[in-house]
Amino acid sequence: MVNVVVVDDEERIRLGLAKLIAQVGKEFQVTGIFAGAQELLSHIDSIHVDLVITDIKMPVMNGLELIKQLQHRLPKLRMAIISGFDDFTFARQALRYGVEEYLLKPVDKDELEQMLHKVRDKLEYDQQAGEVNQDDQLKLLLFNDTEALPKPLRVEACRQLEQTPLFQQPYFVFVMRGHTPLTIEQMRKVVSGWLANWTIVEREDRVILIVGIPSTEHADRVRELGQTLLHRLPVSYEGRLGASDVFQGTTWLREAYRQADCALQQAWYDTGKMAFTDYARILRKTKSLNHLLMQIISEFQAEMALSNYSGAQKAIHRWFEECMLLMPSWNELSEACETVLSLIAKVSPIKRTEEDELEERVMACEPEKFASKDAFMTFFLGAVDQLFVQLMQFRQENRVVDTIKQYIRHHFADELELHRLAEEVFLTPSYLSKLFKTESGETITDFLISVRIEHAKDWLKEKNGLKTYEVGEKVGYADPAYFNKVFKKVVGCTPKEFKDRVR
Template sequence: MMHIAVVDDEERIRLGLAKLIEQTGEAFQVVGCFSSGQELLNQLGQLPIDLIVTDIKMPQMDGLQLIEKVQQRKPKIKFAIVSGFNDFSFARQAIRQGVEDYLLKPVDQKELADLLHRVMKNLELERYRKAVAIDEHIRLLLRNDVSQLPEHMIQGATRDLGQTSLFRQHFAVLVVRTEPEISVDQMENYLGHWSREHRLMSWEPKQTVILASIGEHDHSDTVKELGLTLMRKFPASLLVRIGLSGIHQGAMKLRDAYLQAEECVQFGWYENGSRAAMDHASMRKDGDDGYNPVKLLDKDMRPALQVLDIPRAEAVVEDWLEELHRNRPSWRTLSEGSSRLFQLIAEEMSERQAEAVDLSEKQIKLAPSLFADWRSYRSALQQAVGEQLQELKNVRQENRAIETVKSFIQQHYTEEMELQRLADIVYLTPSYLSKLFKTETGETITDYVISVRIDKAKEVLTRNPSMKTYEVGEQVGYPDPAYFNKVFKKVTGFTPKEYRDRVRL
């Protein structure tokens, strides 16, 4: 709707213009017809006016003087002038003063309609740009600590926001988190019962921020009542968490209000059931005050992992999760604790020469904000931890398999070492055993057999100086003297005889 005032000292022309304007469409409403500029000025502060259509030549105060006086008091009002052909020089001057356009008498309805639609389009564009600018200022102050922002940005934002009625009085911030996520338009539908001024904006995934005005007739529990009333409007199929800030005044308090509401959302995230509303004034304050979820892990989890007591480690995790639920730490603190849990498991795997866990991937997948509530997060965390503990358990079993193979080789190094025979001992396939042995020890099974035989050969050469070198080779599993000499020199850099001679010196 565009509100229009008509000013002309001739009643016939004044009323005729008003009739033509209203015939243009329902979007154009004449809010007053005035016989003089002074008559309009007397009521200027009492009427909603977007456009003034005025004659130029009028007694006492002409159209140009009227435009100047209105612009001093209401600079955003638009103007169009009506002039006779002989007044064209006045029309040009008016256009230089920022008038939208002029109409020649007698006024043509099509020309009038074109002018009105053009002015409405410009008004809509200005309103849109203003709304976008207001949203940008609000987002800037919601997301950032004002002490860290450049002064010119703070001044610009607070100046523009201070001109809105929402920030001239008290306000509160509501953060609404839904699962599944709903659009701002859907949220607006649920606020259809609100008569108070408010502003909505889409925020983090699954979250909407609502700024609500708090008037002089409201009371200390108004914000809580708003949240509870809104929560009842949502369908039963939605999982809803609402965080309610305290009551604040002034755009500079936006960040404080948002952080209060966000804290309440995260606190309510731990609640059982499909919906919860938490207000900052009555929220239990011992949830995250000085609580450090890493302490229990370092105290109890590390010892259980070091001795590979998996059942004990699982019990520690269960107790830790119960403690988390009781204390309700912030998402940031919760994420730090979960990251530490995976880090402890990763460190233990690394100690046992297992493949390292990709902690960054775990942190991304287990970000609390991605989950509808504590129960779904806890379930996903337990599953992920269980998988890691099972991998650690498998590492233990694989380590035992490698130790068994190494022990067998040390006891039977004189015999033929067929890979299939070794694999059968530990119930693994030959290819998997070969890969596992290389991963765990850094050398192949063949290389390990050679190193064991050569170490034994060095012992015999040192202990029995009279024994022939070919006899030594036969004793450690190399019946071919030439091959024994070749392998021994490749490993030690000396022939068996050279090695014995050097040891005697």
């Protein structure tokens, strides 16, 4: 609800204006109608008022004098002027006092409605934002999509910031990010006494420095200041610095920050402890990582189909080096690296706990967490190599299991002891037993029994005149009773019942 007070020495006009206000909408309520300034001032403390609409030409105290007194008593009160005189001097003075509108009599209903809605939007902004200081306003415009912000909030933030000396001239934005971030206090010491017009904003691991420059200075000045800033930083500092183009007006703050951040990401690819890039010099990419990504997926699958793990591993190393040459954004690089790690994981026989660890590694593929491309390269290729170690270890272990299975198939009728099998593959009996169960899903004993019973079934199907106990002996069971027990457990019937059924 917007509470409106009308002040005019002509009864017809003040009553007509009150009627027009009521017609605009229920959200606008006239809480006072006064014939003069003194009358309003005597009641101002007892009424609810958000907006005062007053005539300029009134006896005793005119509208401009009323506005001065109201501003002193109620600084946040909104005010508008109406007058029957098209006098530019009055209008200019009224606007200087901060009135919302200067309306001519007779008041146009559409202009009145537009003014009332403007006041309502500003009041809503005041309620939402409260006492917003300059730092909050800067963060609002720097870090948010301006089109997504409520219009009153955005307009008011721009208006207030543009009243400051910094934004009454061209400006540009520095974004700085270090392995060990500098504090606001440290940055102030670096900048103080060097730059004339500046302000600092802090965001997580970044420091944003907004610098005003005279309109007479060339854009190359940005580059000069960037190089100077690097030299003024502590010798121990390790980080990257990006700068935007030069802009005029606070509506461009978001774009200036975006440009500086893009430049920072390009500087990340440079070598050395510190590096600087400005937006005017960043690489304009002609292609994305999609082509390289499709290429490595195809090459990886081809190498894995041949079980050429070493070839697949080298292919990924080459792919990553080609990615680095393109200097993609952190988001592009992160998504590509996550895709490649997931591709390897799909063919990697990892236990559940290791899957969780892999997911953490994949999610941790965030280049911005690393001070430089070299640090990230070490991390990423280390994760790739670790996965291939697991793959090759699995292949070796799989060969061990295949060797044992093949040995059992050829010697199933013998007395097979675990230590004898372990000697075939140069492992300890306990490790072989555990490995066999993990890789095949069954114990060595269970596998031996399944092989013996399959051979026994083949013998029993043939019309060779063999007794059931003789079949048992052929497959490694000298005890007929034990053979009968094992056979029935596996097949569901005794050897004799099976023999009679199949014949």
